[in-house]
Amino acid sequence: MSHLIEEYAKNLGVKISEPIVNDHFFPITQCKYITLNQASVASKTYSHYDIVLSLLKPFLDRAGIKVIQIGGDKKIEGTEAALNISFKQQAFVLSKSLLHFGCDGALAQVASNKKIPTVTIYGNAFPANVKPFFSKSTINKSIQPNWDKKPCFATEDPKRQIDTIKPEIIAQKVLDLLDIEKESIKFVTKNIGELFSQSVVEIIPTSFAPLRIPKGQELMIRTDYGCDEVSFLKYCSNYKVSITADSLIQPHGLQKIANNINKFFLFIDSSWDTIPANYFAVLKNLDIDLTMLVKNEDDLNALRNKYFDTPVVLYEEAEEAPCKLGDDSRFMSSLRLIEGGKEYLSYAHWKKSLDGDNKVLDTPEYWRESKHFYIYDRD
Numbered sequence: 001m002s003h004l005i006e007e008y009a010k011n012l013g014v015k016i017s018e019p020i021v022n023d024h025f026f027p028i029t030q031c032k033y034i035t036l037n038q039a040s041v042a043s044k045t046y047s048h049y050d051i052v053l054s055l056l057k058p059f060l061d062r063a064g065i066k067v068i069q070i071g072g073d074k075k076i077e078g079t080e081a082a083l084n085i086s087f088k089q090q091a092f093v094l095s096k097s098l099l100h101f102g103c104d105g106a107l108a109q110v111a112s113n114k115k116i117p118t119v120t121i122y123g124n125a126f127p128a129n130v131k132p133f134f135s136k137s138t139i140n141k142s143i144q145p146n147w148d149k150k151p152c153f154a155t156e157d158p159k160r161q162i163d164t165i166k167p168e169i170i171a172q173k174v175l176d177l178l179d180i181e182k183e184s185i186k187f188v189t190k191n192i193g194e195l196f197s198q199s200v201v202e203i204i205p206t207s208f209a210p211l212r213i214p215k216g217q218e219l220m221i222r223t224d225y226g227c228d229e230v231s232f233l234k235y236c237s238n239y240k241v242s243i244t245a246d247s248l249i250q251p252h253g254l255q256k257i258a259n260n261i262n263k264f265f266l267f268i269d270s271s272w273d274t275i276p277a278n279y280f281a282v283l284k285n286l287d288i289d290l291t292m293l294v295k296n297e298d299d300l301n302a303l304r305n306k307y308f309d310t311p312v313v314l315y316e317e318a319e320e321a322p323c324k325l326g327d328d329s330r331f332m333s334s335l336r337l338i339e340g341g342k343e344y345l346s347y348a349h350w351k352k353s354l355d356g357d358n359k360v361l362d363t364p365e366y367w368r369e370s371k372h373f374y375i376y377d378r379d
Contacts (some may be wrong), residue, residue: 001129019113023092026085030066034174035094035111036079037102038072043124043157044103047197051167051332051374053078055185056174063180068093071107077345085266099177101170104130112140112227119170123162124151172284186379191323193371196334199373200371204339204350205232211239211338220244224267225347226339229253236260248275251282258286267315268292270299282309285311317368326377329360336370344374 006354009016036053039045053067057078060067069079070090082093091110094100100111101119104127111118112132117139120132127142145161152161166189173302175181201213202220208231213219219239224230224246235241236257243249246267256263264283283290292307293315294300304312335346344350348366349357360366360375 024088026089034099039103055171076270116202190375209341
């Protein structure tokens with residue numbers, strides 16, 4: 001399989017030569033560092049660099065090596081960022097780097113041209129087509145996903161195949177090329193939930209406490225877990241929210257907070273009395289998007305016929321472990337469940353009052369939210 005550079009040369013009738021990039025000075029205070037590039041193309045954007053960096057941190061700290069990020073729209077936690085600099089300044093920073101890692105692209109080729117060791121990951125093309133071209137394979141390590149037949153070859157990948165690459169593999173390749181320690185990474189990814197990259201903050205409104213959340217973060221208010229009306233209204237008045245409920249919320253209560261409500265998810269079943277048509281009319285007038293959730297598949301068709309103007313969807317939950325667990329498996333969660341100032345990583349942990357605990361609970365209540373979890377073992 002030919003490299004793109006070789007194909008361009010063949011079709012244009014030219015010879016391949018080393019590129020010339022005139023570096024422009026950029027002040028760097030660090031003497032020893034490696035560089036990281038996050039892609040701006042969605043299909044090449046890797047979501048788990050923060051985990052890679054947390055695995056590398058103890059090794060790099062002992063060696064006095066920093067990580068400088070020279071690409072991407074947002075700073076990655078654990079890096080010193082130099083994001084808004086020119087390509088020639090990026091080339092200058094690269095020229096002093098001990099190693100470069102990140103997605104395939106121009107910076108990987110520049111690093112290759114400067115004979116800097118590279119660890120390159122791939123999200124939308126085979127390595128043979130786009131890998132660093134200008135240096136020996138002994139200082140270039142390529143990591144690709146286990147493709148679902150083939151890469152997407154596009155700027156968007158609905159399957160997010162790049163995120164199936166395990167962070168410990170990237171971290172180990174970096175350590176191997178740096179050759180600073182012989183000890184290996186003691187971390188084993190067991191399962192990455194498909195929603196792990198999506199941050200979710202759920203609130204049980206039994207009491208109100210001010211929140212420290214990223215700007216623009218929407219809250220999911222879980223009145224189905226518990227509710228105090230005053231606290232509920234206060235959260236909905238102070239934050240942008242969606243609501244999950246297992247009973248109707250009276251329209252007069254919604255009118256006061258409608259501007260802050262995005263979606264309303266309502267659990268229903270066949271035992272419910274018919275919801276009055278004017279209730280749906282009020283929600284429509286308030287511009288509140290209602291979706292009905294059904295847990296029992298046997299109820300689904302009858303309820304869809306009954307409320308044919310409103311989306312009625314099956315609420316599916318996992319009940320079994322998606323992977324084999326170790327003796328002391330742990331997890332990270334993109335889900336934060338907050339009640340009364342205490343924070344939990346799952347509904348199951350909240351039920352057991354295990355705030356601040358990240359041990360996997362092998363229960364159906366735990367596994368129903370497993371799409372939000374990153375499960376791992378420490379070897």
